Amino acid sequence: MTRIKSNCLNSLLIIVSAVVSFLFWTGRAGAEEIIEIEVSSPGRRLPVAFQSLTGRFGPQVSAIIRDDLEFAGLFEFTRENLFIEDPSAPFNRLNWNILGADAVIKGSTEFDEASGRLTATVFLFDTLDGSALVRKKYTSESLDVMRTLSHTISNDIYKALTGSDGVFLSKIAFVAEDDGRKWLYVMDYDGGRPRRLGITGDLMLGPRWSPDGGRLMYSAQRGGQWGIYMLLIPTMTETLLYVSESTLMAGDFFPDGHRVVLSSTVRGTSDIYSYEIGNGKLQKVIGTRAIEVSPTVSPDGGKIAFVSDSDGEPQIYTMDKNGYNIVRVTFEGKYNTSPVWSSSGGRITYSGLNGGKNQIFTVSPDGQNPKRLTEKGNNEDPSFSPDERFVAFTSDRDGRKGIYVMRADGGGQRKISPPGLKASMPRWSPARD
């Protein structure tokens, strides 16, 4: 009896092992191989169809938006004469797929004569599935802010298509010569609405934006005396920060907005100081027999880039915020000045003498990979946009100094300051929502 039981048990074990084996092999047969593929693309222009907004002010609003997006250099606009969908007709993706457009901008404007209110309704569609990436209504209380309304729309479209914040609401501060004096100006990033702020001096240097965009710091010589001033923009109130018989040059804000760096010749050659806005405490950062000027603070506040002629000719250097750990950044060219950090801290733009003329360059803070961005005329005073995709600068390429902007790769260069105005020293504001 025991033997029979044992035999049955053995048979059962064999059958179970066979079933397990069966399941194992059939399982193996069903296992899939996964192929790995990598696709790398550094980015390309997105085909976009931009149908002008309908309504009385549709063309004006559309022109500003289109100009913004074209300047961004990331989009390829489908020719409007190929459009088959009526501007007032509902969106049908099939009408746009045929044109190869990946995204479509369309909408309408309405203007209320009685109140002066302008309303724009804007849609951004994905032609693959017809989904609306932007579906928004924008209202301005008067036509005076039509540009602001348009730039706001541009920012939203740009954000939806790229994932990055646009700079279309940012400003550029600069100095211009008018009536034989220097004046402080502010204009839109594209040159729209230039405004003289009423701040003047016999000489004016380098307006600098505070990190929150609410203040401007600049140096001005008035009555033979140099001073560093702070302008509170919302109230247009000017405050004298520091005054000296020697030459003073406003440097830059630290990220906390409470401290600044500046250069002064109070002890002979120009040295670099940090200055506490709250208590007026001045502290030397670096002071040697050489000239140290144009300090600019890195986005994290840990480093200062500056110009020194300690090696015999002006070159760009970086140091820790306390003046230690000095590293030379530029080695090409004999006269490199006006350094400015990019918002990520990954690049420094500067002006360098090349072939007898000043040109704009960018370089990594470690001195690697210098790139020349300009060719024509003298080009100076570069300033990165808050998204570091653009650079504003001064150029005399058309015979008179003016403000220009370009993409950070040197593309799309164009003059934005008013014709006839001798303008220089642009500084791009932080981004605005």
Add this chain to the structure above:
Amino acid sequence: MTDSLFKASIAASLLLHAGALIYASKADIFGIRRPLVPPDSYTVSLVSPPKLEVEKPQKPEAVSAPKPEPKISAIEKTAAINTPKPKAAPKPPATQPKAASKPGTPSSADKAQSADREYAEGYVDYLRGLESAKKSMGQASGDIVSKSGAARPAEAERSIDIDEYSADFQLAIEDNFRYPSFDDKVYETVALVSFDREGNLTYGIEEGSGNIVFDRYAERAIQMADPFKPPPKPGLKIRLRISNDKNKVELLK
């Protein structure tokens, strides 16, 4: 255990294994086909546009007349036929009317043929519209028609292997991936794409890039490639790593 019982057990085990092998290799039991060994090659039958020559005898002037490329009017024509999407679906040539019926006595069959003829004529214009639109915009050829990876007549009826298939898919994704940014920030989206027998895609994002817009463009590139060509091996899976790294495209395997 007796020898006879042991032998019987071994025989039963062998029988079970044989059954398992047969089942796994070719059996179509319970409606489930589970191929054990993938075919060495796979014949791809791709969908082609309707053979337009069929329409020539009926309305030769519409087909053969070399239009002087008034591109806008060509596009305008396509608008009329483009809106109802079902018409745009290419029909197999067998469904095309054989010849035009005699005028004057329109039967129901004639009406059907006439409708088909109109559709085919419209389709001619549709293709012309596509071509002229592409030329007008200076786009690379194949940007619209071939972006799905399907309907390449020259590739029809030929065998492809997995390496070639995955390389073609890689090219289609590259072509479709249009992330409009030139930032230094590098993003990477990892997606697992499965191909059914007809080349229809299903996918899932295994790892997002941290940038939802970048992920959307990666998904868009995959969606644009759907449907792709029938795969050489049903159930094929490809893990895609889509990035904006400036390194050259690399086929890892």
